[in-house]
Amino acid sequence: MLGYIARRIIVMIPTVLAISAISFIIIQLPPGDYLTTYINELQSRGESVDPGRIEFLRQAYGLDKSNIEQYFFWLGNALRGDFGYSFEYNLPVTAVVGDRMFLTVLVTFATTIFIWIVSFPIGIYSATHQYSIGDYSLTFLGFIGLATPNFLLALVLLYLANVYFGTSIGGLMDPSYIDQPMSWGKFLSVLEHLWVPVIVIGTSGTAAMIRRLRANLLDELQKQYYVTALAKGLPRRRALFKYPLRMALNPFIADIGSLLPSLISGATIVSVVLNLPTTGPLLLSALQSQDMYLAGSFVFWLAGLTVVGVLLSDLALAALDPRIRLGGGAMR
Amino acid sequence: MPHYVNSADWDPYHSEALTAKQEAYFLAPQWKLMWWKLRRHRLAVIAGLVLALMYASTLVSEVLAPYEQRTRNTQFIFAPPQTMHFFHDGDFVGPFVYGYDVTLNRERMQWEYAENTAKVDRIRFFCRGDPYEFWGMIEADFHLICPAEGGTLFLLGTDRLGRDILSRMIYGARISLTVGLVGIIVSFALGIVIGGLAGYYGGWVDNLINRIIEIFQSFPQLPLWMALSAALPANWSPLLIYFGITIILGLVEWTGLARAVRSKLLALREEDFATAAFLMGASPRRVIFRHLMPSFMSHLIASATLSIPGMILGETALSFLNLGLRPPITSWGVLLNEAQDINAVALYPWLIFPVVPVIVVVLAFQFLGDGLRDAADPYK
DSSP states (O other): OHHHHHHHHHHHHHHHHHHHHHHHHHHHOOOOOOOHHHHHHHTTTOOOOOOOHHHHHHHHTTTSOOOOHHHHEEEEEETOOOOETTTTTTTEHHHHHHHHHHHHHHHHHHHHHHHHHHHHHHHHHHTEEEEEEEEEEHHHHHHHHHHSSSHHHHHHHHHHHIIIOOOOOOOSSSSTHHHHHHHHHHHHHHHHHHHHHHHHHHHHHHHHHHHHHHHHHHHHSHHHHHHHHHHOOHHHHHHHHHHHHHHHHHHHHHTTHHHHHHHHHHHHHHHHHHTSHHHHHHHHHHHTHHHHHHHHHHHHHHHHHHHHHHHHHHHHHHHHHHHHHTTTTTOO | OOOOOOOOOOTTTGGGGGOOHHHHHOOOHHHHHHHHHTOHHHHHOOOOOOOHHHHHHHTHHHHHHHSOTTTOOOTTTTTOOOOOOEEEEEEEEEEEEEEEEEEEEEETTTEEEEEEEEEEEEEEEEEEEEEETTTTTTEEEEEEEEETTTTOOOTBBBTTTTTTTTHHHHHHHHHHHHHHHHHHHHHHHHHHHHHHHHHHHHHHHHHHHHHHHHHHSSHHHHHHHHHHHSSTTTSSSSSHHHHHHHHHOOOHHHHHHHHHHHHHHHHHTTHHHHHHHHTTTOOOOIIIIIIIIOOOOHHHHHEEEEEHHHHHHHHHHHHHHHHSOOTTOOOHHHHHHGGGHHHHHOGGOOOOTHHHHHHHHHHHHHHHHHHHHHHSSOOO
């Protein structure tokens, strides 16, 4: 097991490096840099631009160097935990990102749990009652969930909440707790607000997971070992839980890899609509104002989150399934 | 018991005689088998019809829409939807709407609309209305339906500039529906070439390409789309932006298709007919495109169908965030951009109507794709 973990982590290193390079290239794509935006802004306000100051800023941020030098400059600092400086917020990137990244992880984690809890019983029911009315209606519901864009669902929920409850369900905590240190009250307030984004982001993933579990379980239910178990007189429920269900459970863990990027995507836009203090709105504004270190770090961290998630899911899978642990680690 | 011998001639094929119907089935080409199988999939057929109708409508959007997409009815800002009636005072008068009485509520600074049941505006059919340029070239003013002379026809209400939302939705279909098609062509080409290379050569090429695909797949799509479309220069014309967006959508989506091509090729190149072609000196390109590709093309088309809705949703999301298409181009995402402010939606809920076609199209593609995927393997 230890060898497997080591191998898996070593494979991860080039992936992370490539991701950092791609993130950097993407944020370099727009013509100009933050300073040109900044100069334009000053000039439009009619303020004079001091060339000396601009030159000083350019050097301080390393913007006068070539792109490749800038990349290694950024990467070298990033390895030491310094992701650069956000021009717009006048703060180190880590300070701006830190809290929001934590909330993004929280929302994503809660959504994953939500998807598991909801799709597990529904998937089992759909498979054991194939072609029943319940199966059809649940499948149809799943399709609707799959087809409705996350942010539109958020919009509709906001609208309904506004009409029927007269309250705003946006945000991730009560306004009085914003910028307060973590406390028990703040934690509870976050929990109270968390369910809306979790449901909104979770719908599409749930549908996919239900269909996956149903298909897997249906395959297993036709296999001989299950028929044998039934023939030998094992109660149906016991036979189901003892053997085929365990086999069909793999997607729950193996799919985290493909689930995470879509969850983070969903969370990005839903948080803009619901005005959540996660990464979405900040990434949007950073991209629009060419606050490159901030935007780049966001893209890098979001992708890194996926890589870590996949690593964890692979490790969990290896712990559960000896075929993977011993078979050299061919994934998915 | 005497030994019995049938005096008739021995017919070696008598047990295998096929009816005409069976023969037609066994000799049918693959696409025909697929079509037969698809036809039995009711939902997929209905979905296909819905999509065909919607795509057909994009050819004649100008004629179908009661108003031109930029027509501003400045007296009817944020007018609520008008309902269609057939009977007035118990008499049948055909489809009509009641005209609006407009008053300005000075307290809330809002226009208020009340139905004036004395004002019967009969809807006209095959009529002359707003002038438009058909496909931007031919000037015309012929419409399928128009408001009554001097009357209005806002079946889905108007927006903040008094533009008819239904008309704008009909125009928006042209952009929103084609974004997915152009995008899928880009990702199809990329997927086939890159996946083909990996699957055909195997070995280190396969390894390298697989790694690259893995890296691409670990990027969350939306942030990647956002970052890439933020990179589109602001001074591009709307048309260039449109193509830029479609290419970005395609660039991010190719990985799934490439994987499908790769795994199919890896399995197929071990087949005898592939070896035979290779031994007869066929070039890799010929082996891939002439011999291997046809065997899984149907499967590819099915998976491509399933990834179109993702692109349509992507465009909608980007435009909604102001990062995608921009006015004067009208797409469903651009229309929904108006609904970004929740206070506006609470006051004027008809602004979220463009959600409906988005959901319908995505569902239809999903059902059609599922049907195609089942039909792609007609022997099963």
